[in-house]
Amino acid sequence: MRIAMIGSGYVGLVSGVCFADFGHDVICVDKAHDKIAALKEGRIPIYEPGLDELVQRNVRSGNLSFSTDIATSVGEADVVFIAVGTPSRRGDGHADLSYVYSAAREIASAVKGFTVVVTKSTVPVGTGDEVDRIIAEANPLADVAVVSNPEFLREGAAIDDFKRPDRIVVGLEDERAREVMAEVYRPLYLNKAPLVFTDRRTSELIKYAANAFLAMKITFINEVADLCESVGANVQEVANGIGLDKRIGAKFLHAGPGYGGSCFPKDTLALVKTAQDAGSPIRLIETTVEVNTQRKRAMARKVVAACGGSVRGKTIGMLGLTFKPMTDDMRDAPSIAIAQALVDLGAKIQAYDPEGMGHAKKILPPGIDFAEGPYEAAEGADAICIVTEWNQFRALDFKRLRDVMSAPVIVDLRNIYQGDELAKHGFSYSSIGRPKNR
Ligand code: NAD
Incomplete structure (x- = not known):
């Protein structure tokens, strides 16, 4: 599978490198140029045990690369993950979804062919519907299935958590995405991590x-x-x-x-x-x-x-x-x-x-x-x-x-x-x- 990971912070980088380690072809994208420049030079911008070595190994094997260019990365991907931040909105405590929606807009204009767009960021109920709407509005010809796949990893034990999860939750409305998501997580699924579809x-x-x-x-x-x-x-x-x-x-x-x-x-x-x-x-x-x-x-x-x-x-x-x-x-x-x-x-x-x-x-x-x-x-x-x-x-x-x-x-x-x-x-x-x- 060709995977584009939009947002290369704690969740995006760990998920991206673990997917690469499963054998997928992964490109981790971030709009923070310094972050991507560091990663390209082999420096890890966050402290997470074991991440350094895993990144190096997968860059060497050719499964993992980094970019600031959403358009090319998304255009070539079968699956696009959104792993951008969803901080508290200043003043009222609602989740600030501006990063998610702006990523959705950028994805909309770059997708080519059938693409599964997966929200990995933690987002309130109904955000998937809005991502779907934004993509359809920005590019009526886009052929996408918008999926929810929340992440449960803990910082400090993130790689182990990602590779040995208690469960993988996948929420979908378009049946075409089921097979794709099963394929993305196949190595874990074979290890009997329950894949919970809802x-x-x-x-x-x-x-x-x-x-x-x-x-x-x-x-x-x-x-x-x-x-x-x-x-x-x-x-x-x-x-x-x-x-x-x-x-x-x-x-x-x-x-x-x-x-x-x-x-x-x-x-x-x-x-x-x-x-x-x-x-x-x-x-x-x-x-x-x-x-x-x-x-x-x-x-x-x-x-x-x-x-x-x-x-x-x-x-x-x-x-x-x-x-x-x-x-x-x-x-x-x-x-x-x-x-x-x-x-x-x-x-x-x-x-x-x-x-x-x-x-x-x-x-x-x-x-x-x-x-x-x-x-x-x-x-x-x-x-x-x-x-x-x-x-x-x-x-x-x-x-x-x-x-x-x-x-x-x-x-x-x-x-x-x-x-x-x-x-x-x-x-x-x-x-x-x-x-x-x-
Ligand atoms: P983070 O701030 O470490 O990383 C987010 C990254 O997204 C940043 O590097 C930012 O530059 C990038 N970004 C923002 N908009 C972008 C865009 N349009 N294009 C490209 N890159 C963009 O955040 P995080 O801790 O990785 O969290 C990401 C999401 O995952 C949040 O919703 C969070 O709630 C959820 N989550 C986090 C954890 C955790 O332990 N950190 C665990 C589970 C779920």
Whole structure:
């Protein structure tokens, strides 16, 4: 199959290279010239484990190439994927579909022969209908089948997720696309990944319902963690105790500073808006969004409490800035709200992240010092706050830490340490949903 991938970000690049690895002939297109120039020179513009090697291998085999030219790439393709961003629209929280619609217009004037146009971006119910309409309006002679095929990969484990998915959802209205999509995913299908065919609107909603459910599960355990703190219970043991029930499942039951990232915040909000517009508000998700938004900033209060009631004039070392480990993605990371709140309260921040510093420098509030490593971030600090659970922070040298810090105080927002162990090293320790020093 000849595949054109429009948009070569986290999803487009990973999906494109994996399709090339299946043996398809793939061209990854992006309008960002610097991105494509980097890829052509063998540099990967994002941090994603294993991606570098996979790109190199498929470029060498001739299955993968890069371009900024949509027209030629689309004209030669049997299948065109749209994998452009769908951020929150400024002001109202609806998904901003301008990138999707503009890609659809460009595709319309470039298609030749029967072409399957697949929306991989996360898009609200009805977007496929609009893409169909835009293409028909822009080029009445275009022979296309517009399909929905949402992506479920997680950054940090994207290649493995793409190659070993729990399911592949395909929503279509034109039966001619069924065989083509089965062929695109044949290597996975043979590995028994269920290919779930449905109609286009249902497929679009499956993606939002999945993300909203996961966001709700995280928010649930976060609120249980707060209750644990109030009543002297331990959230990790509660999570274990409920997670062993197969109806509940152990995943997404890790209490923390609130969900962030490029998907959950914008997708929950977009679903809330879709549901309100449809006259069927989803109150559980409205509440999830509200609780999570407040939670991120509230995490600063934990640091304040650990510092004896005020952080004014104090130095806080922040370890981890990305929304989760193994990615450089800073979009909607809890660190942004936490850093802002600490700065508002008069703290000086020394921050460090293994991969996210480049993006963090552009996003975090001004006046933050960026350190070269965890011990440099802890230098002279009155407390350190672990915000992202990078492996690098899981086995810190406590003696070294204590020697460089002004006061031995650790606030662990990811529960990666045990308080009794840290107490032995002379640290005052607080975490999420666990009794102090435990
Ligand atoms: P991204 O911002 O990393 O990449 C989008 C790319 O599209 C950018 O490089 C941009 O330059 C390019 N682009 C925009 N308009 C274009 C056009 N007309 N022609 C060519 N290129 C164009 O975004 P992402 O994280 O890859 O997300 C893409 C979509 O996938 C979103 O809808 C997102 O919700 C969804 N998604 C993301 C993830 C994730 O973990 N990042 C997971 C599942 C689904």
